Amino acid sequence: MSQLALVSNSFLDDGATKIRSKPVPWEGYQRAELITSDELTLIKRVDRQPRAKIESILVTDGPQYALLYLTLLKKIERVDTMQNILVLIGDSLLDHDERIPLFLATKKIDTELPYTPFLKTFESSDEWVQLKACQIVTTLMSAEPGTLQPQQYSPLLHTLSSLVQGSSVNGRDVAVQALEALLPRSEVRKTVWQMPAILNGLVSILKSDPGPQMTYQVTFCLWLMTFETEVAKEINKQYDIIPLLKDAAQSAVKEKVSRVIIATFRNLVTKAPQNNLPSMLVVQLLPFIKTLLARKWTDEDIVEDLQFLKDELTANFQSLTTYDEYTSELASGHLSWTPVHTSDDFWKENAVRLNERDYQQLRVLIGLLQSSTDPLVLAVGSHDIGQYVKFYDRGKKIVADLGGKTRIMELMGHENGDVRYEALIAVQRLVSHPWRSV
16 A cells, blocks of 8 residues: 555545646746746646656656655745645655655755645645645655654644544544554654543544444554553543443444454553453443454454453452442442442441542542533432441541532532432431431
8 A cells, every 4th residue: 555545535636636737827936036947947847747757757856856846835835836736746655655765855955854844734724735734744754764753743743633623524534544644653652642632532533423434543543542551551541432442342343443442452451451450340341342252253363352351351350349349430430320339238338448548439439529520420429428428427527528518519409310319318418417426
């Protein structure tokens, strides 16, 4: 596959077809002294010429034209002319990966090349110019032999950040493909991790049920991100991707989608088991993995990854006590009506354990009530506070001191009926005075 095809899009292809036939006033640029007579001579040799003729010129004069195209792009501001130059660059690279080094080598002649001329194209109001520039720069950067410097790739990442969150279907498509091509580089992954807008954009696309191909591309980006240990430790906590990926795997119709999701789970377990296994157990990943193992797969790597996940999840599941299950659920942020919440025996035995390590689990519980917008989490969390003070009467003051009482009183006015009911019961318990203390 041509490197340029790393980012392919019909909007770019259709636009290029129209742009090739449009005349550009190159003589006028020369008269205005925007380009030199030598540059005019070179550009006229390829301007609106048949592809076969241009190809024969590039065979002998490729380095000269790589420098010419980038120099012209650096100098000229007009949108229609930038479009034309971008088409010339794109055409020269299509099916000719051996020409990529010719563009990269221009930095020996001008240190601003090859990337600085593209800065203005990223900011262009013309969508085609912006997206074509992203395609070309991604192609060049993905072929760079050494480590990329932040000043080289940061402008592109900021553009991709806007596109991946934007409303343009073509913009999102180009941005996700560009990220797929760039994220194999560790230096890019580390920078993207510091750009929440990109991760939020990818997660939003995945939540919108975007179809098999886009699902694959977004999950491929997330898989690449999880090769960084820091990312593997924090990504589920910050972006809640484990339940999201499980949902995507459940609805996947293509094996490649399942494969990349399962590989992502494996990365999360391998790189940061303590951070991710609890959340995986809470969303019932183990029975799902067992179901997947019973299927026929053409890719043996999938079977190996599934067996690894089954073994790791089983070992952790068997070592969990009931209280471990509860703290795992708290850590995941996904409270639901699992048996531990409604069992009086559980709370008689374990309410006081929420006080351990300076009320660590109680703080997590109250934190969820303060940060979550999910009515189920708010209802179950309010219920748990009520159970805690029911079975540990001295907890009332602690809950109040930690801000829990104020928050639950606010939740009595919540729009959701279940949240209002559970908050009301909890408040009654927080303000009651049991007979046994009289």
